[in-house]
Amino acid sequence: MIEEAVRFVINIPFALFGSEAPEWLVFVHVSLLYGGVFMMAFISVLAFGSVWAERKVSAYMQARLGPMEVGKYHGCLQTIADAVKLLFKEDILPASADKPLFTIAPILVFAGSLMSYVAIPFGPTLKVADLDIGVFYILGTSAVVVVGIIVAGWSSYSKWSIYGGMRAAAQYVSYEIPTALHLLPIIIMAGSLNLIEIADQQKTILTWNVWPWINPFATVSFIMYYVASLAETNRTPFDLAESESELVAGSHTEYSGIRWSFFFLAEYADMFVVSALGVILFLGGWHLFPIPVIGPFLAPFIFLFKALFLMFIAIWLRWTLPRLRVDQLTYLCWKVLLPFGMVTVTGTALWQLYFYKTTVGYILGTVIAAATIWAMIRIYKSEPSPDRRPPMVRRDRMAATQ
Amino acid sequence: MVGLPHFLIVSAILFSIGVFIMITRRHGIMMLMGLELILNAANLNLIAFSRYVETGIRGQTFAIFVIILAAAEAAIALAIILSIYTHSAKINLDELTSMKE
């Protein structure tokens, strides 16, 4: 429908000369419309909303009020005011920066995020492209962001920038592996890489992939995936790359104005992408109720609600957990998430063979989940011994005293 | 009409540029880039053949193996370059003459 409308509009000037618009011109305009207009608009609104939400949530968590002035209701226009300010700020280019790279870096970063939106379906019909390899596509395109971050850090000619850029890149690259690994169980279960197909396999709330009676390994995978995606989007507690106490602001220290806002937008866009991916793969996409009566109209709202809920959890965690050290970050990636990923993939394969959606499987999965929760409660309630510390800390101390 | 020869010619140009980079550049990483260009040219050939000549997708499978090899090769090569750099603080490969008589 949109494509037809575009074709009609473009054909108007050509029709004056009695010819027809070439196909590529239509293609370019449609692409621009989708990517440049719809998606940009969506990301902007999303960013404004979530920045405001972040401010307000953090304020309430710290018993403050947060922005209250701009706009009538609880400072709801504060972000827009900030955006206007940014747009009118002077665009500073450091004297010794590598100018072409400095210019291109924010575009690369933002383009990497934007490319992912092509594959995300907001509902069974509301989608840009129905890709057969949607999951793989999103994983692949997110790699472009890394190049942008490194180039930004490099071209700024500032040691804070380059440290932050390299930290971010290393973190990004290494956490891509557990992220992909923990998506594998769902792909094994669904037998497809198509996001719409995967989502449509989870029609009711009881058959979401995340539930342990469907596959307990997928439950584990969901938790691990969420942790890894936090690290991939540089959110607390994994925000080492822009830890303001050490590196000022990471790779975009030298940026200001509209260029800086691209980084800013890209961060929230990324958050939404990983949340949406998690929702589609684990939480049933736009399906909610036991009886699938959701029409195409209501679906995007349910989908958005779920994705924004995941984003809310990310914001919540930001004000809850302290930041990790670099070694702890690496430890978590290589020694926790990765081995668990292998276990869940193998386990899912076995589960798929013997228990997937069988009565025994339902009972077994529920029992396993219940036992795990019971054990965790017991561990949580038991009094830790006074000198009990996480093993990482002790090993570091040993290394330091050697 | 674009056909197989077009892709092959692009691939040949990429290959030549890769060889050119290999010959003219002294920088280790730059030489690695030339190598990657050559490998990509081969990949393009494989995929083009699998589209236009062969009915199946064996060419693409070969390309996947080439990509795997390239990844392994890049990792090892960069590790070697880093190791050389930490030992001799040199990145231009023609300056590494300590084994020369």
Place this chain on the structure above:
Amino acid sequence: MFDFIFFVFAFVCVGSALFVAFTPNVVHAALGLASTFATLAGFYILLGADFLAITQIAIYVGGILVLMLFGIMYTHNIARVSGEQVMMQVGPALLVVVLTLFTLVATILSTAWPAKEVGPPQPTADRIGVLLLTDYLLPFEVAGILLLVALVGAVVIAQTPVRKSIEESID
């Protein structure tokens, strides 16, 4: 439209490759290479190899190129940020390369390629997966082992001895 997109991609691809060949700045060269890789991915899409295209982006841009950038940053002081590079033996190299290119192009043009009617592109991921796990299972496993060996080998080659680094940090 296919032809149009092909020529745009070919132009960008060859142009950025030439940029890689002649730019004096290593980082610029790396970005040019990224552009080449991206357009190659576009070629793959044109050729109906969607899986390969994404793989190209993920591996080359997300993996190898990042590795190269890391390598560049480890081996270049930030003060030498421009990374000026001297080229050597450009004349003979041009001669040889032009000769090779001439040979290749001549061969390509003088060969009678089979004219096959190409249908619409099919999804490839599942077919590649089936091939990898049936006909090419052994190469697939060997490739896996190769990657593991490369991983371990790269770590071993590139690491500095732990004790030494600890001593340095104490000093």
Place this chain on the structure above:
Amino acid sequence: MSPTLLFLSGLILLGAYCAYRLTTAGAKPSPSQWVTGIVLLGGLILDNLATGMATKGLLICLLPLLSFWILMFFGRNHLPSGGDWIAMIAIGLSLCLSYSIYHQAIGAYESGDEFFYHQSEGNIASFEWIAFTNPDTGERTPWKLGFWIDSLTAIMLMVVAGISFLVHLFSLGYMKGEENYSRYFGYLGIFSFSMLLLVLTDNLFVLYICWELVGVSSFLLIGFFINKDSAAAAAKKAFLTNRVGDLGFAIGLFIVYNNFHTFSIREIFDALANGAMADSPWTLTFMGLGLFCGAVGKSAQFPLHIWLPDAMEGPTPVSALIHAATMVAAGVYLVARLFPVFNDTAFLVIAYIGTFTAIMAATIAITQFDIKRVLAYSTLSQLGYMVAALGVGAYSAALFHLTTHAFFKALLFLCSGSVIHALHHEQDMRNMGGLAGKTKVTFITMLVGTLAISGVPFFSGFYSKDKILAGALEMGMINPHHAIIFIALLLAAGITAFYMFRLIFMTFTGKPRDRHAWEHAHEGPWTMQVPLVVLAILAICSGWTHLGLGGFFQERVVPWGTEAQVATHHADAPTLFTTAAFAQEEGTAVEEHSAHGEAHDEPVANAAAMHEEGHHDVQHTAHVVAMILSILVATSGIILSALTYWERIRVIDPAKCARAMGPVYDLVYNKYYVDEFYARTFYRGLEIVRNVLARFDLRIIDGIVNGAGRVTVFTSGKSGRFDLRVVDRIVDWIAEVCQHYGQRIRRVESGVIQDYALKVGGAFGTMVILWMIVRSFFIGA
């Protein structure tokens, strides 16, 4: 009263006594005490448990081996009280199983059946150990291992296991608190294993292995006090002296295998019965003498007797076990087991060697002062008796004496051990005296042993010794020029009585010469007294013909098959000597029976009936004469000893006598200078040969080697100069040429990889152009 009842009642009495001691011993009896009591009380149950003969045999010999391994690996650190109870259990069970075999033998004897068991005939197939194949003929020669259990084995099992058990029991008290306590019991275990397997096996090869194992364990036990130099030296001496004998044994074995192509005793006997070596008597003689060499070494006969007195450096229970009762009996057992193998010449040599040993050792024993040494020479003398008995053909007499001697000599050694223990390791009799009141049990039991060995009537030694003397006398009557054997043995009997009572008088009577030691003298613990009492009872009873073992020996103990077979075999032998000896033996048996008014068994009567009637007269006369003479001689020896050494009725001063004898006394006191003789001749001779060989090696062989070296040096000098001046010049010239042109060519190889790439690319392009030119040329043409 049958032997079974005797053994049973003895065991029950012993067990009751042990139980009594256990209940009154105190709050916490040690594990070894418990184990001893339990084993003694409940041991007979095993008689009914292990039914198969082969199973019993295996258990008998393997249990002590198991105890050895356990004690060696875990004894000192991991087991309570050093693991002595493990050794006790093992040897106790072995004893019970041995008794079970013995019980069957006795039962067979009483019912008149033949008792014989061989594994290849029994319910278990014999075990093929290894097989050799003749490469030429493809003939396969299997070596089979198995058990050979007949009445001789049964008797030997009882002797070995019984005395070993009592010695274990005695050692519990005697060795208490010694260093390496558990290792001691481990050594006892391996000794028991090898000795028991030695009597059980049916195979000469295994017998040889056990022979060596016995030697090794004897070495370990003699040198048990490894910190004592003398003990170490004695262990070495015993081992090396045994080696000489074992060499002869090995040669004998070689001859055996060369002639019979088997080691199985049964097959050897079969071959002999079929007249296998009838036409080569000298080979047979040498074979017998070779095998006897081993017996000479183990049983300490004359030329190789020197190790036995020195072996007294070991712990006294060991002396009782090994060097009085069991190991030295191995030689006698060997000769007895292989009795049909020897021929007349060999028997003659055996008889004379035994006789000489008997008289020589007896004379030495008179002059010794060390209590254990006296007993050691006494042992030598008695072993001489047995060997002489075998030599004259008094086969069952020899085994009878072996049994009785085992009991009373073990008793004497353990008594001496008790005395030594009481006096805190004082061994010199000149420092003893007056102990009769302090250590009553030891005194009485030792007196019993002495009476037995002296040949006083109604003690066991009297019967067995009397039989030997009778056999020797009969042999002398038939062959007057060999009468010297009888005379010498008789003399030795008198001397035995003399020196044994000398020992008793010097130790137990008179005033204590070492007041301090005497005051502290005390009896040992009950574990030491019980064996003494048991052995004393055995020393009295074991000779009673129809009560103990004596009667059993009369008829049943034969080496192989039935008496008829043996007798036939030897009757077929051409010479008078063997025939007479065997006739005598059988006759004695018959006579013994009739004298006691018993109806003898059918096979014996048959066997005896096969011999000439004339022999009966000779036998009868010989037996009566020998009995009278032996009582006479023993009595005179005791009286003489009392007159000399009993202080109450002393008439003769021993010191004066010694002085009067002068050089003869010195000669005897110094043991006939045999050790010195060996030192002067063999050792010195070896030294001389060694020096000659060394000089030969130094001067001639080394000279040749050195000369060869010098020649080589000279030649290599010349060759080196040629090499330097001619060959090297050529090589250098070639190298220079290569270097010259290499320097020019090396510029191609710049070491820069870009250059290489350029060159490869250039070469590729050039070749392609050339190829195109050539192609266009040909196509154009």
